[in-house]
Amino acid sequence: MGRLLASWILVRTYQPYLLLYFVICFSLFVYFCVGIWPESPSFRDNDMGGVPCRWNGVCQEGEEFNISNCNRKIIGARWYFKGYEAEFGKLNTSGRVEFLSPRDVVGHGTHTSSIAAGALIQNASFKGLAQGLARGGAPASRLAMYKVCWSTGGCSSADLLAAFDDAISDGVDVLSISLGSSTPLSSYVEDVLAIGSFHAVANGITVVCSAGNSGPFSQTVSNTAPWIITVAASTIDRAFPTAFTLGNNLTFVGQALYTGNHVEKLYPIVYGEDIASTDSDEDKARSCDVDSLNATLARGKVVLCFQSWLQRSPSVALASIMGAKGVGLIFAQLPTKDVAISSGIPCVQVDITVGTSVLIYMTTTRNPVVRFSLTKTTLGRQISPEVAFFSSQGPSSLSPSVLKPDIAAPGVNILASWSPASSLVPDVGQKQLPSLDFKIDSGTSMSCPHISGIVALIKSIHPDWSPAAIKSALVTTASVKDEYGGQSAVAEGAPHKQADPFDFGGGNVIPNKAADPGLIYDIEILDHTYFLCSMGYNDSAVSLMTRHQTVCDRETSWSQADLNLPSISIPELKKSLTVWRTVTNVGPVMSLYTARVEAPPGVIVVVEPAILSFNSTANKLKFKVTLHSILEVQGTYTFGSLSWEDGVHVVRIPLIVRPVIDDFYAET
Incomplete structure (x- = not known):
């Protein structure tokens, strides 16, 4: 499974x-x-x-x-x-x-x-x-x-x-x-x-x-x-910066997890594509894919490899180079903070810009060499x-x-x-x-x-x-901002x-x-049973799933959009749709919340009522959200949010909407 x-x-x-x-x-x-x-x-x-x-x-x-x-x-x-x-x-x-x-x-x-x-x-x-x-x-x-x-x-x-x-x-x-x-x-x-x-x-x-x-x-x-x-x-x-210096004294910094002894020594460096095991393997050798390198030409050398869409892993390239008796890897890839383990030899990950600079040095130098430094650990120096x-x-x-x-x-x-x-x-x-x-x-x-x-x-x-x-x-209560600049998360x-x-x-x-959300969107297990029925599963399958005899009421309309989730996701909005949610007050007994909407682009959002007043006899209140598309073309997913605010709590749920039109596939 x-x-x-x-x-x-x-x-x-x-x-x-x-x-x-x-x-x-x-x-x-x-x-x-x-x-x-x-x-x-x-x-x-x-x-x-x-x-x-x-x-x-x-x-x-x-x-x-x-x-x-x-x-x-x-x-x-x-x-x-x-x-x-x-x-x-x-x-x-x-x-x-x-x-x-x-x-x-x-x-x-x-x-x-x-x-x-x-x-x-x-x-x-x-x-x-x-x-x-x-x-x-x-x-x-x-x-x-x-x-x-x-x-x-x-x-x-x-x-x-x-x-x-x-x-x-x-x-x-x-x-x-x-x-x-x-x-x-x-x-x-x-x-x-x-x-x-x-x-x-x-x-x-x-x-x-x-x-x-x-x-x-x-x-x-x-x-x-x-x-x-x-x-x-x-x-x-946390980051793991690792510097390496080329023979022309240019120093670049990538990331690695290397603490071995292949440091502060000069090693010859070759490009993976140039040491392909066969001419037909040049594309694979560019990313140092499995069995793509000529072991004789790779032995004792650092290899520069570029990520491809078929081979995106520095770990695969590292294994390939180790199998060919190489002594190091510089892996150029799309920017990512995920760092691969270096097993016995340096494996420094850089972006494609740095990788290109290294390649230019190699193509303009008769005997290109590189020297690695040990990996360091830093905290608080990269946005997260x-x-x-x-x-x-x-x-x-x-x-x-x-x-x-x-x-x-x-x-x-x-x-x-x-x-x-x-x-x-x-x-x-x-x-x-x-x-x-x-x-x-x-x-x-x-x-x-x-x-x-x-x-x-x-x-x-x-x-x-x-x-x-x-x-x-x-x-x-989750955050959509980074921790440092307060900008939208990336x-x-x-x-x-x-x-x-x-x-x-x-x-x-x-x-x-x-731990103190103010309001919660709660769901009973019976609501999940209704959800299974709405998926079109037959009574027997739903009964086996729930371990209770279930007869799905096909005559009653039950919308998946009304499942009381802390989000509203409408994959097909045709003109307008109204969905319902219920919130339970878990904060101060006497609480007053006001709705604040960031509407998805191309969508009008109306919340009714726009103010929720909780007291000792009303700690659970229902509201409706009406979404209306103002687009007259087939749309893509757009995003917004609905927040309930009482001056202390901000209870935010995502709004996800994809406007569609009925006659999108009609002949013109």
């Missing part, structure tokens, strides 16, 4: 968490992934009280994992393989490529777990880079691990559903799931993540999922069910947050009336715990590197647990809030652009504001 979303990510001290840190007590976590490394210092249980009596889970033993590996931090662990073996065949654990237990051999599960709930670790670093205090978003939370995916590849649908059932029965509070699948998406009544999460949410469990790493292309977002919190990845202000280049974008290809992703959180160059059993060396026959306890990585796999940690904190403050209420609090792409709701939903998360 699902596949692991590529993980490239904490734990740096993320300042907005600090206000909430002291109120967290015993929220529980669950991770559907490839296990956990229990000996990691991030999972120490120092100063933690006893396991909550409401916990019903177990610590399941297996290879290199016994009951003693659980503690007051890791309070539960299970592993699932019967579905995998029925679907894919017997698990191959020869050569210790996997453990038949909850133990993590890949690193992904350990990384994401420590991002969400890792304990405080002083002087954590990746080989001296990003050194400082490492901690998870909710460091006092408990962890339970449900290992359903394996390093040999794949996750079984049966195992995933079994894990969902166990997690619900065990009593978890938050499900953090860094899994997903690529387009085309399965229907909600066939997608096991949608099915399992539906039942979790019906039991009051908030489910947080990754948006996917297929950006910067539209309609690539995964995990699009409205009951899930879907998380995009954004950048942080920006939506990551790789982060999957909306609209949802399955239900465009449901805005996805919902929210963005840090997911680029994050330091977090890692499994020492995992190797960083690409599969090119190189010698294994020493094991690592911490690694820097990027991906929506890692932005997901950032939100999971925040959800645990919110849930500890507001234990009676539903999953929909928690999602509403996150979305309506999305990395080709080219960079102003970020919109298809990039980051409500915006970049602000944890402290989410």
Whole structure:
């Protein structure tokens, strides 16, 4: 079924968490992934009280994992393989490529777990880079691990559903799931993540999922069910500048994660296209694609490569060069802050302008050479947050009336715990590197647990809030500005652009504001059942999904646009449409809110009533939003917002509208 979303990510001290840190007590976590490394210092249980009596889970033993590996931090662990073996065949654990237990051999599960709930670790670093205090978003939370995916590849649908059932029965509070699948998406009544999460949410469990790493292309977002919190990845202000100097004494700066000994030495530099293994491989060699380089000509040299649309990864180029016995890589690519791990040799990422300057030097010099300097770590010297280049974008290809992703959180160059059993060396026959306890990585796999940690904190403050209420609090208080210049947030792409709701939903998360949102948009599980009916699924499929006998009323008109989400998304606006929303006051009992609209271009928006007055007998009020297109041509998606303001709170939801005309395809 699902596949692991590529993980490239904490734990740096993320300042907005600090206000909430002291109120967290015993929220529980669950991770559907490839296990956990229990000996990691991030999972120490120092100063933690006893396991909550409401916990019903177990610590399941297996290879290199016994009951003693659980503690007051890791309070539960299970592993699932019967579905995998029925679907894919017997698990191959020869050569210790996997453990038949909850133990993590890949690193992904350990990384994401420590991002969400890792304990405080002083002087954590990746080989001296990003050194400082490492901690998870909710460091006092408990962890339970449900290992359903394996390093040999794949996750079984049966195992995933079994894990969902166990997690619900065990009593978890938050499900953090860094899994997903690529387009085309399965229907909600066939997608096991949608099915399992539906039942979790019906039991009051908030489910947080990754948006996917297929950006910067539209309609690539995964995990699009409205009951899930879907998380995009954004950048942080930490950078890893790495200088290199050419033979003409010109110095350029890129980014790298290199701390080896190939520094301050002169090396010959060649262009990938010039050392192609065959004439037919020149295009592939330009980006240093797999097996495209002549090993004789690459040996002992630094190679300059340019990203192509077929080969965008510096990691692939690095593996290719290492396989050809090269000693370094300068990789020219579209601007991005995501930095690849350098395995044994320097891998400096630069933009195409710098790459072109290097190439011009090489073509005008008889014996071009280059010298690398060590990577440094800087903080606060680059604007953030920006939506990551790789982060999957909306609209949802399955239900465009449901805005996805919902929210963005840090997911680029994050330091977090890692499994020492995992190797960083690409599969090119190189010698294994020493094991690592911490690694820097990027991906929506890692932005997901950032939100999971925040959800645990919110849930500890507001234990009676539903999953929909928690999602509403996150979305309506998010920021659409950067942290430094106060300008509109940017999305990395080709080219960079102003970020919109298809990039980051409500915006970049602000944890402290989410704890006090003022108003929330709540949803009952029955509303999600109506949503499934509106998708056109038959009664049998909906009944199987909900585990309740359901007869969809085909005679009654129920619009997906009226699902009480903290957003309004109209994929086809023909002239005018009225939608309804209900808000619940969770702030001061006596509150007065006024509507403020930023209408999408080409659309007139009217909110009625424009003032909401809450008191002791009226804490839940309904309003309608009428949208009218003033365009007489087929339009594209445009964006605006609706905010309710009381002088303290700004409760903002995105407005997404695509005007259309009835006779667009008519003959002229």
